[in-house]
Amino acid sequence: VAEGAVVDGVRADEETVGAADRIAAGLRRKVASGELPLGSWLRQSAIAEEFGTSRTPVREAIQALTATGVAELIPNRGARIRVPTVREIQDGYRVRAELEGLAASIAARYATQHQIEQLREAERLFETAVADVVAGEEGLEEGRQRWTRANDRFHDIILDAARNRTLSAALEWLHLTLPRNLTWNELSRDPRLMQTNVAQHSAIREAIERGDAGAAREAVIAHVMSSAEVVSIGLGDQS
Known part of the structure; x- marks a missing residue:
């Protein structure tokens, strides 16, 4: 579905935002419980499969986690759950x-x-x-x-x-x-x-x-x- 297209009265980009929020919340719960240990790599394909979405909302969810310090981006390697000092x-x-x-x-x-x-x-x-x-x-x-x-x-x-x-x-x-x-x-x-x-x-x-x-x-x-x-x-x- 093209970005901005309307399907059943809902814009595709709005669906992406909703999915990104859901994924970010799910990943946060896993971090808080320890199910997703500190230092774990966030593989977009695996996360997309787990949550039943495309990679686009996964990328947005990871960006949200990075913005709040839960995750970090490592150049040429990807994103992982940040290990505090x-x-x-x-x-x-x-x-x-x-x-x-x-x-x-x-x-x-x-x-x-x-x-x-x-x-x-x-x-x-x-x-x-x-x-x-x-x-x-x-x-x-x-x-x-x-x-x-x-x-x-x-x-x-x-x-x-x-x-x-x-x-x-x-x-x-x-x-x-x-x-x-x-x-x-x-x-x-x-x-x-x-x-x-x-x-x-x-x-x-x-x-x-x-x-x-x-x-x-x-x-x-x-x-x-x-x-x-x-x-x-x-x-x-x-x-």
Whole structure:
């Protein structure tokens, strides 16, 4: 279809823009979840096939990701998901720690009993996932998926309890440049770090459950910054 042509009342270039937005959103979700790891090359043909489009909206989607710093263009090679520097990792985690600490302090004041129960269940699932990985009862990929789901669930419940859309939007953007699976990549190498992670979740949940906003904030900040430390060390070793 020629650019600007009208098909069923919709301009072809408008369809392209809509498809580009859909592709960009899908790729962002994959980056945030870790399904599309940092440093992954963005192959236009494969992406077009996955989303059922031509390459034109794929190129526009990649341009959009590049404009926001999620992807980068490498001369004569193509585009890939950008790997942040150690300094960017540290700065990003500091901001994330403060934002998630704020969310936890609000949640400690306003979380409903149902949300507290959900938080307990997410904590239990997280603890079980870690225990199974440490015991070697399942493969690393299965363990990563269970750990990620339980970890995301735990943090999402806290964010839901905070009931602040601006806070949610800011953290969603941060997770595009600091995917949560970065922590898994480092923790999974050391069972002691994983067990410490479990204890940190417990401390956060306990503070929220007893309504201690200050302790909840401090527990989350300590939790996030400990992740920043292990991720920074891991990326530094790879550089």
